[in-house]
Amino acid sequence: AQTVTQSQPEMSVQEAETVTLSCTYDTSESNYYLFWYKQPPSRQMILVIRQEAYKQQNATENRFSVNFQKAAKSFSLKISDSQLGDTAMYFCAFMKSMGDYKLSFGAGTTVTVRA
C-alpha cells in the first residue's frame, strides 16, 4: 500500500511571498503519478498540478511549481507570489500508473495567505 505524508499541518505566508509545502510518499512502484489538490473553504477539490514519475522535468502551472525528487520520494509544491485566493487546504496525492486509479492522499496542509 502506498502512504503519503504531509508533515506540515498548517502554514502561513504573507501576500506576494513564496511558500513551499512538503510531501513524501512510500511506494515500490517504478512508475506512478503525483498530484497536488487545492480545497478552498467551498470544499471543492481542485487539481493544481500533476507530475508523471518517469518525467524528470518538474511540472509548472503558472505560479505553482513542484520539486520532484524521485530517489528521495519527495514531491514539494511551491506557490510563488501568493494571493489571498490561495488560502486553502492542499492535499498531496499518489496514483499508481496501472490498476484501480485510486488516489492515496496525505493528511493535508492548511495554507493561510495574510494580507
Add this chain to the structure above:
Amino acid sequence: EAQVTQNPRYLITVTGKKLTVTCSQNMNHEYMSWYRQDPGLGLRQIYYSMNVEVTDKGDVPEGYKVSRKEKRNFPLILESPSPNQTSLYFCASRRVSSYNEQFFGPGTRLTVL
C-alpha cells in the same frame, strides 16, 4: 457543463436510519469512486467502479454499499449509519486511461447522531 453532482449536500440523520447519497456524472466516464474526508486523515477511498455492474472495495468499505446499474450514477448507501460515519463524502469520476484527471463532486457533509 461537465460535472459531477451529489445529493444531498448536507444531511443530519440518526443512528440506524438507512440513507443514500446520490452521485451522477455527465461526462460518460467509466470510472467512479467514493471517498470520505476526515480531519488529519485526508481522503480515503470507500468503493470504486470501473464500469457498469463492476464495483470493488477501497480502503474503508465497512458499513457502506454501492451499486452501478447505469454508467452515469454511482449511489453510496449506508444501511445502518453510525456516528463514526460522520464525515465529508466525495464522489469522483474519470476516464479509464492512465493520465486523465479525476473530477470531484462538491461533497456531502453527513452527520450521524
